[in-house]
Amino acid sequence: MHRVKVRVVEDALDANNTIARANRDDFDRHDVAVVNLMSAPGAGKTALLERVLGELGDVRAGVLEGDVEGSYDADRLASLHVPVTQLNTGNGFGGECHLDANMVRSALPALPLADIDLLIIENVGNLVCPAEFRVGEDARVMVCSVTEGEDKPLKYPLMFRACELVVINKIDLLPHLDFDVDRLLHNLDAVHPGVESMLVSARTGEGVDAFREWLASLPARVPA
């Protein structure tokens, strides 16, 4: 039975990759660089976007907000005057715990691809399944909060391996935690040697410039 299940999962991932490539083609046609932004619930993805979206210089950004239900994060971002499109997995997608290529594809007609250079897809908060489904992105970024403990790369290695950048958030809380940043970096290096990481606080703004520059320079770094 497990072998059948693994086969079904593999078929689903194959189908997903095919649709992800179709998304990729559409993004390329419009010269849009795409980031898949992932994290555990409450790690601060939206708070980080609130910090950077309004200050990306010439880069015109848009956001695709993935949530099981509701539009709480999209509402928070609305004041930043960037186009935000809501995608709910609870609306026709069985309340899935992640975005997949087909869900993103269903949202393409609502995205202003001709008017943006950078699309940030904010995934559902979850450290497991989002890492398994490519959606047509150029880069995968995960936000990891220091309140979650140093062991997370070891417990959710697929997520930490899947991304090109790990943003370590909430460093303003470090004085109040029993948290060893070096141990987190050591664990991160064990599962994803050499991956880029940065320390930030979305709350105080510390370190956020580096993330802003990383995002703003992505369209130029992505081969046309």
Added chain:
Amino acid sequence: MHRVKVRVVEDALDANNTIARANRDDFDRHDVAVVNLMSAPGAGKTALLERVLGELGDVRAGVLEGDVEGSYDADRLASLHVPVTQLNTGNGFGGECHLDANMVRSALPALPLADIDLLIIENVGNLVCPAEFRVGEDARVMVCSVTEGEDKPLKYPLMFRACELVVINKIDLLPHLDFDVDRLLHNLDAVHPGVESMLVSARTGEGVDAFREWLASLPARVPA
């Protein structure tokens, strides 16, 4: 296509419930009360168990540790001299983001059911799918950390609705956060009116007595 998908999901949940009832029968036969403990990654499930497991009085507890891979939490609990059994979803279960009844059933032969009164099943850290799969438990408890933000009941309502007790953890950090406990409780009440909740800090021990008493009294509260 979505209707077919919903049907497949419903069939899977039906099958899960059938197996959950078989688990339930086995737990009843051994007079074991069972808690399904859920949370986002890093909310502090294991830290809470470290605080209470050694001090449950006459109640003999055991733990079934659910993780995608590794045995980091089980290793932490080993020093408490309670039986701990590891269940990895990455081992024959496709790396699932939750425990289901069949996975728990596969672990039953390894559980010392004749020697315990209370089984705590620590689920995979995830606020979506664990809430969909009963595993044969008497009660579902979720741990919600104040570092995750007050909006989580609204964004993950199924999880907050599914549980009989919400343990609000990391209250030692409240002085350092922009977090309004009343707003969290208001949001919790909106999705699950009247659900029991308690404020604790696994780090300092504040409020943990109430959780310990809740656990210790569960076997007497569960009808035989």
